[in-house]
Amino acid sequence: MDAVVARSERCTCIWVSGPIIVGAGPSGLAVAACLKEKGIGSLILERSNYIASLWQLKTYDRLSLHLPRQFCELPLMPFPSDYPIYPSKQQFIAYLESYAARFGIRPTYNRTVVHAEYDEQLLLWLVKTRASGKMGDEVEYVSRWLIAATGENAEAVQPAIDGLQEFEGTVLHTSAYKSGSAFAGKRVLVVGCGNSGMEVHVLPREMLGLSTFGLSMLLLKWLPVHVVDRILLLIARAMLGDTARLGLKRPTFGPLELKSLSGKTPVLDIGTFAKIKSGDIKIRPAIRHISGREVKFLEGQSEEFDAIVLATGYRSNVPCWLKVIWMFYSSTYASVVHYTINVFY
The missing domain is CATH 3.50.50.60 (FAD/NAD(P)-binding domain)
Incomplete structure (x- = not known):
């Protein structure tokens, strides 16, 4: 369970016992589900009001997957058998919502990550967030693990x-x-x-x-x-x-x-x-x-x-908020922390 460990007038600090996942898109949902199957809890931070916000808010009406469904399903749960070979946008969103419900995934919505940095003395990740669309109302989350799951199409x-x-x-x-x-x-x-x-x-x-x-x-x-x-x-x-x-x-x-x-x-x-x-x-x-x-x-x-x-x-927004030594990030760090499932459409 998470616990509030410190509070000031401007910022609340919350300890997260499991990994912090940034992004409630397909990648973030998949990571959270796989961790839960192993008995590991996690916290998903999502800047919008929805899971898969890119699909829900920034895609055209007639969009469908351009790859057959078997190449786009998330771990541990296939698409419904009555779905067509190339599911529509609405069907894919419904699948993701069912996926989140099945694994009890409840992201923390309206939380925009503005800064994430690894403290080498504490050996902990310090993840600062702000209420989406607002100034102030800062919350800092602290964990031993950070997973960037914001994808390649955030901005x-x-x-x-x-x-x-x-x-x-x-x-x-x-x-x-x-x-x-x-x-x-x-x-x-x-x-x-x-x-x-x-x-x-x-x-x-x-x-x-x-x-x-x-x-x-x-x-x-x-x-x-x-x-x-x-x-x-x-x-x-x-x-x-x-x-x-x-x-x-x-x-x-x-x-x-x-x-x-x-x-x-x-x-x-x-x-x-x-x-x-x-x-x-x-x-x-x-x-x-x-x-x-x-x-x-x-x-x-x-x-x-x-x-x-x-x-x-679009482009990734990870370089805007993830503060690490670039050489470290581009090699070992990328494979450990930046987890992405490529869902082509």
Whole structure:
């Protein structure tokens, strides 16, 4: 059980007998469940009011998993047998809520971690938090263990584009995008293509009757990564053609090697590429600057738009609050403390 060990006018200090887990997304829930199965209690700190807040608050309505459900289920509890191969956003959220209920996981909500540091004299982690959206109301949690489970997509990336602030139409990040119905009849510029700008691997969601991810995992049992990448790209070329011809240049590294090196996930196509080939979606180079509703691109052409959607991705927020020696964190520490389950969607 947790116990309050000190209190002042500005900060309450609470001892946590088990690990402190930062983040109540899929990773945090999975860690808490696995620990509980071993008889180890934990404390989850979550800055929002919900579990899996990214899924609940910052995803579009029609989102579904792009990998078959067996590759996305959490430990100790499979998806319901009546779920489709690619569960919807609503089904995935319902699964996570059932998961938390089954294992009795009750996060501490509205607690934003602002600073976490290991005290080498006390041999303890000191985790300072603040009530989300407020100043003051500080609580410091103390434990022997800290687990960062905030994932790779905690904060929206807002690009610096000359003139964007003065754009006369609508501008929003995809974290606020819910449905295309609001843009019916409008000219929309989507900034970003996949996870790495205009250099991106586009792969079919399924190859040779299997999910692309499942085929990759199967081949990796017998073949090295660079060989599997070559096979995937050959099949993708046969199915999709030359993506570079349409302005989608492939990176130097193959899709699996790129994921391993940089964390950038390939785009699993479920219809967008056909829209590009038909001309319904047009590819443009990077933006030079924006003036009014006019957007000028690097190659010189310019067009007018009614709305700009920033599909520029997310980043981890761990470096903002976790204070450790970087060399230590990037090697041993990362494998011990920063636990992440990659749920692709």
